[in-house]
Amino acid sequence: MTTTHAPARPRPAADGARTAHAVVTGIGVTAPNGLGTAxxxxxxxxxxxxxxxISRFDPARYPSRLAGEVPDFVAKEHLPGRLLPQTDHMTRLALVAADEAFADAGIDPKELPEYAAGVVTAASAGGFEFGQRExxxxxxxxxxxxSAYQSFAWFYAVNTGQIAIRNGLRGPSGVLVSEQAGGLDAIAQARRQLRRGVRLLVTGGIDSALCPWGWTAHLAGGLLSTSDRPDRAYLPFSAEASGHVAGEGGALLILEDAAAARERGARVYGSVAGYASTFDPPVGKGAPRLADAARLALADAGLTAADVDVVFADAAGDRAADRAEAEAITALFGPRGVPVTAPKTMTGRLSSGGASLDVAAALLALRDQVVPPTVHVERTADDCPLDLVTGAARETALSTALVLARGRGGFNSAVVVRAQP
Incomplete structure (x- = not known):
């Protein structure tokens, strides 16, 4: 059920496979600043x-005490009781997001042909809260x-499995494990499956590890902010950056072949026009390769940097990592050469869910012709010369967005999304 991380250079479709044009027809969101897409x-x-x-456990004895928790989520209000004993909080969020994405796309999964649809999600750790309880x-x-359900409820592939079972999806499925980059990698793998003839994929990422055991893992990374002020804890690209805030949630998308979507009269948010991934060399052995991932994704889309209207940044909140990303962006676009935003300052970094939520934001930005703001950041550091959208949303003409993500250990991924003409 698992798949390996994608290669750096995009590959053509296999011999005999048709080239599908991947479009997004449905979005489902569970996020710390809103349950549901709207x-x-x-x-x-x-x-x-x-x-x-943090409200889900007492954080008083931990050095970091802020998080992005999905508000007003009562699982029994959304899911049948039989699923509750066998699912982690993370999986419940994923099932609800998948339900919304199908409804948004106007699709009843039970009416799909038996092997027409599959599921490809991203995960970072699996059901931590369920595992802690057991x-x-x-x-x-x-x-x-x-519980006997511990045998799978903890597993990083469990969201894919539970979504497939609940919706009767028996097509090709998988899971990508590349931390914050995972949401983009999952979407790319889903696009590959469309090119192999699959009609529809549920894809993206939903993550959660906001329990004492999961919090210990977050803290072990050494990158969480210790500020107790929600407005000062996560300040990417700022001279005051001192780490990030962890969160939960993410987005799931319905990805379809454009011809099939057009045939059924579907509303289309936009297309996944390009993707690439790279891997950083060991420290001291070479330069980070985020810019290479972006260039390759643009080449895959048949575009250049001049075609990009907005960049959704990875936005680590760490001074060195922010500086490296700013260098990658300015290498492509020049200093302050393109609007850049990091709406994850409103949610925290969501592990495998963050990048797919950025893709959802990019698609809606293209629809509404507005760039959401990077909240709390008042000005960028001198070594991050970016046109960062701060304060309030910016209305501007948009047709193409570049989404960047980096996962712990050297993963870099980039996706290009375009509005429908």
Missing amino acids: PWWEATTNGVSGIRP LEALWSKGGQYV
């Missing part, structure tokens, strides 16, 4: 942040009290 997008364009003190039962009561 509430999230309204909050995002208005600069409303979902970062606040470990507590093991330690305090004994092995006979550990």
Whole structure:
């Protein structure tokens, strides 16, 4: 069920495979500043942040105490009771996002031909909260009290599996594990499956590890901000940057072949026109390759940097990483050469869910001709000479967006999305 990380250079379709034009016809969102696509997008364009003190456990004894939690999510209001004992919070969010994406696309999955659709998601760790609960039962009561569902509820491929089972999707499926870059890599793998003749893919990423065990893992990375001020904790590209805030949620998309979408009269948000990924060399052995990923993605789309109207940045919130990304962007566009935004300052970094949420934001930005703001950042650092959209959303003509993402360990990915003509 798992797949490997994509190669650096885009490959042509296999012999005998038709070249499909991948379009997005449905979006489902669970985010810290909005449950559902419409509430999230309204909050995002208005600069409303979902970062606040952690409420799901007592964070007092931890050095970092802020997070982006999905608000007002009561699983039993959205899912049948039989699913609740066997699913982690992360998977419940994913199932709800998939339901919204199908409804948004105007598709009843039960009416699809048996092998016409599949699922490709991204994951970073799997069901941490479920696993913690079962470990507590093991330690305090004994092995006979550990749920049989632990055998799969923790697994990083569980969202793909549960979405496929719930919706009867028996086409090619998989999971990509490349941390923050995973949402883009999953979309790219879904696009490959369309080129092989699959009619429809559910794709993107939803993640959550906001429990004491998961929080320990976040802290171990050493990159979380220790500020207790939601408006100062996550400031990418700022001289005051001191780490990031972790969050949960993400976005799932319905990706279809353009011809099939047109045939059924579907509303189309835009196309996934280009993608590429690269991998950084070991520290001291060469330069980071984020700019290469962006160039290759543009080449895959048949475009140049001059065609890009907005960049959705990875926005690490770490001074060195921000500087490296700014250098990659300015190498392509020149200093302050293109509007850049990081709406994840309103959600925190969502692990495998962050990049697919940025793709959803890019598609809606193209639809509404508006660039959402990077909240809380007042001005960029001198070594990050970017045209960062801050303060309020910026209305401007948009037809092409570049989305960048970097995963821990050296993953770089880039996706180009275009509005429909």
